[in-house]
Amino acid sequence: MTSLDVGTAEAAEGVNAAVAMGDVMQKIAEHKGCGTSGGSGKASCGSGAGEGDLPTEIWEKVKNHPCYSEEAHHHYARMHVAVAPACNIQCNYCNRKYDCANESRPGVVSEKLTPEQAAKKVLAVASTIPQMTVLGIAGPGDPLANPEKTFKTFDLISRTAPDIKLCLSTNGLALPDHVDTIAGYNVDHVTITINMVDPEVGAKIYPWVFWKHKRYTGVEAAKLLTDRQLQGLEMLTERGILCKVNSVMIPGVNDKHLVEVNKAVKSRGAFLHNIMPLISAPEHGTVFGLNGQRGPSAQELKALQDSCEGEMNMMRHCRQCRADAVGLLGEDRSAEFTTEKIMAMEVDYDLESRKAYQEKVEEERVAKVAAKQEELATLAGAASDIKLLIAVATKGSGLINEHFGHAKEFQVYELSTSGAKFVGHRRVDLYCQGGYGDEDSLETVIRAINDCHAVFVAKIGGCPKNDLIKAGIEPVDQFAHEFIEKSAIAWFKAYLDKVNSGEIEHQERGDAEIRQGALINAA
Amino acid sequence: MTLKIISSQCTSCSACEPECPNVAITEKNGTFVIDPKKCTECIGHFDAPQCAAVCPVDNTCVIDNAYPRYQAPA
Numbered sequence: 045m046t047s048l049d050v051g052t053a054e055a056a057e058g059v060n061a062a063v064a065m066g067d068v069m070q071k072i073a074e075h076k077g078c079g080t081s082g083g084s085g086k087a088s089c090g091s092g093a094g095e096g097d098l099p100t101e102i103w104e105k106v107k108n109h110p111c112y113s114e115e116a117h118h119h120y121a122r123m124h125v126a127v128a129p130a131c132n133i134q135c136n137y138c139n140r141k142y143d144c145a146n147e148s149r150p151g152v153v154s155e156k157l158t159p160e161q162a163a164k165k166v167l168a169v170a171s172t173i174p175q176m177t178v179l180g181i182a183g184p185g186d187p188l189a190n191p192e193k194t195f196k197t198f199d200l201i202s203r204t205a206p207d208i209k210l211c212l213s214t215n216g217l218a219l220p221d222h223v224d225t226i227a228g229y230n231v232d233h234v235t236i237t238i239n240m241v242d243p244e245v246g247a248k249i250y251p252w253v254f255w256k257h258k259r260y261t262g263v264e265a266a267k268l269l270t271d272r273q274l275q276g277l278e279m280l281t282e283r284g285i286l287c288k289v290n291s292v293m294i295p296g297v298n299d300k301h302l303v304e305v306n307k308a309v310k311s312r313g314a315f316l317h318n319i320m321p322l323i324s325a326p327e328h329g330t331v332f333g334l335n336g337q338r339g340p341s342a343q344e345l346k347a348l349q350d351s352c353e354g355e356m357n358m359m360r361h362c363r364q365c366r367a368d369a370v371g372l373l374g375e376d377r378s379a380e381f382t383t384e385k386i387m388a389m390e391v392d393y394d395l396e397s398r399k400a401y402q403e404k405v406e407e408e409r410v411a412k413v414a415a416k417q418e419e420l421a422t423l424a425g426a427a428s429d430i431k432l433l434i435a436v437a438t439k440g441s442g443l444i445n446e447h448f449g450h451a452k453e454f455q456v457y458e459l460s461t462s463g464a465k466f467v468g469h470r471r472v473d474l475y476c477q478g479g480y481g482d483e484d485s486l487e488t489v490i491r492a493i494n495d496c497h498a499v500f501v502a503k504i505g506g507c508p509k510n511d512l513i514k515a516g517i518e519p520v521d522q523f524a525h526e527f528i529e530k531s532a533i534a535w536f537k538a539y540l541d542k543v544n545s546g547e548i549e550h551q552e553r554g555d556a557e558i559r560q561g562a563l564i565n566a567a
Numbered sequence: 568m569t570l571k572i573i574s575s576q577c578t579s580c581s582a583c584e585p586e587c588p589n590v591a592i593t594e595k596n597g598t599f600v601i602d603p604k605k606c607t608e609c610i611g612h613f614d615a616p617q618c619a620a621v622c623p624v625d626n627t628c629v630i631d632n633a634y635p636r637y638q639a640p641a
Contacts, residue, residue, distance in 0.1 A: 130582035140578045259620040
């Protein structure tokens with residue numbers, strides 16, 4: 045099947061399989077506790093699992109969507125085009141005035157694009173990054189508050205780059221009005237940000253919404269919003285469109301309530317739930333930033349995600365990216381594709397070479413899964429209640445292939461006798477800049493991975509190595525350029541052996557900090 | 568009177584542009600401006616000026632006292 049055929053097949057599926065998909069979605073919704081135990085070592089069933097765990101129709105939709113599949117996010121890239129600047133609601137965690145090229149959070153972009161510029165940019169990126177499989181429209185406002193621009197962009201791209209998946213992210217207020225148009229463009233992934241299902245809670249998050257020519261405030265606004273969000277979610281899942289629900293965890297405001305949200309969206313057929321930490325640095329000038337509302341710690345976030353898992357698939361690999369992000373989820377290549385640069389680029393959109401590249405990616409991916417399974421088999425029979433976290437420096441492809449000092453983020457895996465499970469990531473400053481160490485940056489890194497027992501790296505210098513050991517974090521570099529999960533399981537097996545022989549004593553680690561603020565793009 | 572947009576506060580989000588019943592709002596030099604000849608403060612159309620109701624930055628779409636109060640045609 046050529047990539048073109050994939051597009052056509054999906055188009056046909058959108059028409060013919062809507063009814064059948066409804067059944068599938070129901071099955072998924074009923075499919076509780078798809079297992080964090082059981083030896084597969086997956087991150088969470090839908091978002092992390094391989095083909096064997098999901099119905100084929102669903103697997104085909106998520107397997108190369110980095111946001112809907114944890115496994116895919118190591119291999120496939122996405123891009124957002126900032127064609128939708130207007131918004132129809134106000135959130136206390138958002139401030140549209142602040143705009144900085146180093147600022148990495150939703151709602152912020154360096155430049156907005158016309159649909160025509162966006163279409164050119166997609167072709168330019170797709171030609172440069174052949175593993176870019178998904179185009180999303182995520183703002184910087186709300187895509188459905190800019191319906192003409194959003195759908196014009198989808199229209200242009202579906203003609204010129206039919207193999208690229210279309211995706212959008214909305215606050216849901218205008219969603220019920222546009223579901224048929226969304227289905228018409230074969231958009232099969234939609235994200236709705238749902239922070240509450242109780243208007244009393246909502247009134248603390250949303251100062252106002254603008255609907256049918258009127259600004260609503262307080263509980264009335266929140267009631268309107270939650271009704272429209274849940275109605276839109278139901279309408280999408282009825283049509284077989286995969287829905288991800290994003291929720292911002294705001295301690296003291298909606299943290300406990302998000303368990304209710306989880307149940308509400310699951311019962312309406314949502315595929316994946318992404319609980320993200322509040323970003324509220326005072327310098328962003330948001331209401332929450334200015335009134336001192338804190339975000340959750342790493343442990344608080346994980347505890348909430350864990351408590352919702354089993355209820356449904358949890359996303360833990362979200363990087364809360366900008367509305368003009370380009371690249372793998374952990375990297376940002378948007379600076380390579382400014383409007384000025386893309387307009388000067390000669391674009392050769394070659395479906396065949398994209399397809400060939402992606403086939404290579406699939407081979408790599410299969411090898412990674414096989415290696416993990418093989419290593420996991422050697423852990424069979426080991427009995428231990430020990431669960432611990434490790435941090436990994438990686439550039440992608442599921443490999444331990446990043447120097448400790450060059451890592452912009454660490455991926456965090458939870459190890460137990462069930463295997464290695466991806467549970468999150470931690471952003472850090474570039475520790476190593478210009479070849480010499482900087483103590484303050486090292487402290488930042490240690491605070492960010494303080495809950496981890498070990499950090500796996502391709503390479504690490506002598507000084508940071510000693511400081512990590514002093515902080516109780518074991519630097520591990522003997523698995524350089526090997527597969528993450530396979531290596532982690534091998535290390536964990538040896539760790540258990542040492543505990544059992546009495547050579548070391550297992551100790552719990554403390555909490556860690558979720559880092560906020562600007563992403564430093566120094567290279 | 569008419570409404571005006573305080574350009575130093577405008578985020579150029581464009582939310583106001585399609586809401587204006589008089590097509591009085593256009594983009595100029597990176598921010599949005601209201602044509603005072605066309606603005607009716609939404610009188611006769613809506614209860615409140617739409618640009619101010621949808622604007623994400625408080626006190627950015629404001630009454631411009633430099634112009635006389637809009638009179639709805641009899």
